[in-house]
Amino acid sequence: MRLTLTPPWLIADLGRPRRVLSFAPHNPGFQRARHILLREVRNADLPEGLDPHRWLAGQLQGIGQAQSVCMMTSRPLRHYRVSRVGPVCCLATVGLGNAERVGHRRPVPAAAPQPQPQPGYGTINLAILLAEGLTDTAMIEALTIAAQARTLAVLEAGITLPSGLATGTGTDCIALACDAGATGFAGLHTPLGEALGRAVHDAVLAGARDWVAAHGRIPPPTPGAV
Template sequence: MKLTLDHPWLELDLGTPQRVLSWSLTNPGFVTAEKILWREVRNADLPQDLDVLEWYRAELAARGDADAVAMLTSRTLDTYEVAEAEVEGIRAFCVATVGLSNAERIGHRLDRSGHDWGTINVALHLDLGLTEAALLETLSMVTQARTAAVIDAGLDLPDGRATGTGTDCIAVAAPVGPTPYAGLHTAQGEAAGRAVYEAVRRGADIWMRHVRRPGVI
């Protein structure tokens, strides 16, 4: 795999076509893709009357990446974090961009109008061949690890401690294969969770130290 930062893009080249599951804006659900992309945006890029989906698809097409799984963030891409974990020979590789400017606590909503949306975007690759059911379970492991890292970072909101942001996106990738499970009791679940937790926690800690302003949520 190859990771390339070329503003305003961050590209994770998976090397070969992989099965990817995400709720990506442009290519959601179960798809086959060779790249996962981040696009850094500013308010000027997204005027109120813009059809964001149409604009983003055109941006990807201009790169020749219409089939990529692609995410958006206003968090500067220079702050991306990478973490790897290996358990019983199974390797997990995670890339995360972490901004908490529109953080939320699950089950609540704050008025975030007028704010830049930093968001948390996570891509996780496992080198183990998985069934679609196992890829779904991997997605739950990544979500759980993301949430644990944000809670442990300690951003308190009026309704309680933040658990994520309102615009988080996660993409999980793996070769197609026979492995049917990826839960907490499995090596693949442990590797995925560890890599994601480490990447998101480091990114959240950096945001808390260098971006958050006292008294501002």
């Protein structure tokens, strides 16, 4: 994975077109793409009433990346972290001002309905490249391992909410890329699952520690979070 940071864009070049599985706001689901992008946003980018998905599509069209997978964050992209373990490379941007504890949603003002991405929110975005070729089923399993590793790192960061320790943010996103292949399993008992879990955990924990050092362990109220 080769990275190019040119704010407001961070571009991860996967080396060649790969299969990408994500729930990203642009080109989600199973796609084929060479690049995964992150777009840094501010309040002025997403005024009330704007369709953020259409806006993002236009932004990507303008730089010739309409076929790529893209995520958004208000966390300054210069804080990105990368971890490489064996056949896995994980890029993470970590903002925790939008932290949530699973099963305990924080109240959101009527002026900021979800699931529309909010301009003031930090979030955890992961772009993961696996050197091994996977089946569709193994890619789905790998995505769950990445989510598990992210959650563990956030718990270890110790972000305190009224409901308890945060487990993630309300707008987390994961994009996982690999070649199509015959590997049918990527769980915790496999070498690939172990490497994936460690790479994601290490990248997210490094980013979370940076955020905590700047903001503390208690995030600000949701509307102004970063």
